[in-house]
Amino acid sequence: MKTSGGSDAMKRRAGESAAEAVSDGDVVGLGTGSTAAHAIRRIGDRVDAGLDARGVPTSFASRELARDAGVPCLDLPEAVGPDGPGIDVAIDGADQVAVGRGDGPAVGPLIKGGGAAHAREKLVDAAADRFLVVADPSKETPVLDRSVPVEVLPAGRSAVAEAVRAAGGEPTLRRAERKDGPVVTDNGNLVFDASFGAIDDPSALATTLSTTPGVVEHGLFVGLADEVHVGTESGVRVARR
Numbered sequence: 689m690k691t692s693g694g695s696d697a698m699k700r701r702a703g704e705s706a707a708e709a710v711s712d713g714d715v716v717g718l719g720t721g722s723t724a725a726h727a728i729r730r731i732g733d734r735v736d737a738g739l740d741a742r743g744v745p746t747s748f749a750s751r752e753l754a755r756d757a758g759v760p761c762l763d764l765p766e767a768v769g770p771d772g773p774g775i776d777v778a779i780d781g782a783d784q785v786a787v788g789r790g791d792g793p794a795v796g797p798l799i800k801g802g803g804a805a806h807a808r809e810k811l812v813d814a815a816a817d818r819f820l821v822v823a824d825p826s827k828e829t830p831v832l833d834r835s836v837p838v839e840v841l842p843a844g845r846s847a848v849a850e851a852v853r854a855a856g857g858e859p860t861l862r863r864a865e866r867k868d869g870p871v872v873t874d875n876g877n878l879v880f881d882a883s884f885g886a887i888d889d890p891s892a893l894a895t896t897l898s899t900t901p902g903v904v905e906h907g908l909f910v911g912l913a914d915e916v917h918v919g920t921e922s923g924v925r926v927a928r929r
């Protein structure tokens with residue numbers, strides 16, 4: 689399981705807080721990453737204790753974790769098909785969360801995809817009735833400014849790199865840490881980390897990337913999150929949109 693910055697205790701508080709929002713009978717989108725992993729384990733504990741819940745994994749890694757934790761799983765097409773139960777709530781991590789713009793606590797757009805799982809994550813998180821983000825304070829920012837993961841068809845690699853540059857970004861092909869060559873996603877594609885500096889209009893950038901031929905999915909999640917559970921040194925803060 690990939691881990692990122694932030695203390696594990698804070699991630700655990702966030703993940704476990706969101707896992708408490710799962711109700712009996714729920715179908716739950718299971719996010720990817722070190723923070724969502726805590727939620728999956730906690731849901732597994734609750735299933736052991738009698739909770740009736742089923743998961744919809746967002747990656748190979750989250751499916752494995754759910755299996756180890758004893759959470760029964762459905763595939764996404766099965767969950768959201770015409771006879772499917774739908775997804776009641778999704779719990780997923782983020783690389784950056786825009787919070788606190790406007791009046792009062794607010795959850796804004798996110799950057800996701802540090803683990804290259806953002807394409808399936810977006811499908812699951814967008815399909816859920818409620819999407820809860822789990823994070824530690826290092827992920828919070830007033831303005832998104834991390835690089836944006838962009839999953840691309842291998843054959844579209846050069847064209848997408850040009851389009852990212854034309855949009856004011858600098859694309860870097862993500863390389864694997866423990867193997868020679870690039871990262872290949874669960875869907876068989878490549879990933880650019882596209883740096884745009886401070887992103888003043890995430891919605892406009894999301895539209896530009898979504899309409900670029902060869903882009904399978906990007907890591908800007910705009911207007912999707914309903915709540916963010918932020919684990920802190922002493923507890924959990926919950927912000928709602």
Ligand SMILES: O=C[C@H](O)[C@H](O)[C@H](O)COP(=O)(O)O
Nearest residue numbers: 721722723781801802803805
């Ligand atoms: O592709 C991976 C996901 O978008 C993760 O949810 C994101 O990178 C956050 O992961 P972590 O909780 O490990 O920081």
